[in-house]
Amino acid sequence: EVQLVQSGAEVKKPGESLKISCKGSGYTFTNYWIGWVRQMPGKGLEWMGIIYPGDSDTRYSPSFQGQVTISADKSISTAYLQWSSLKASDTAMYYCARHGTTVTNPADYWGQGTLVTVSS
């Protein structure tokens, strides 16, 4: 059974750093793209970026380029989304999602989401 299990909710202060995770199981992690999606409170889905764990090929939305870093550790089948300096506006639910073996395949499995709250 394909599963994406995300790390737990985080409460951080502005300026702090953060790295959240998404662990894949039930499939060959290195062969499928993993994407990240932001959902701010009461708002729609925003695509942030995507990574191919096999070779760490990464693409970013222009809106998030330079604001976050997407990475993966294929030895433990885990993808990451990280911030070096959080802002209050980063408060949101973040989802990881498995795409297919090519970057243009849709997201067929989703993690449960990680709620990030940034507040002083």
Add this chain to the structure above:
Amino acid sequence: SYVLTQPPSVSVAPGKTARITCGGNNIGSKSVHWYQQKPGQAPVLVIYYDNDRPSGIPERFSGSNSGNTATLTISRVGAGDEADYYCQVWDSSSDHWVFGGGTKLTVL
């Protein structure tokens, strides 16, 4: 950057057919995917490549795509279909995914 436009809301009576549109410049030349998101839950893929259904998605869900509009059609709508629906395409000119703004489906 490619823009997808969805109506903010669609209302339909139980048992009727709901149609949710997704507009984009020459969207008919792209593959459109649709996601359903119920409150407090992660999105679920309901239609991919314009009109294919993942296993487990009822036949009541179908899609079409032509010209500047893609449409998600849900027939015999029930209370369990109340959710937000998002369209998505791959923008090959900029190498990234794009979501529509989402449509809230209300069953009257």
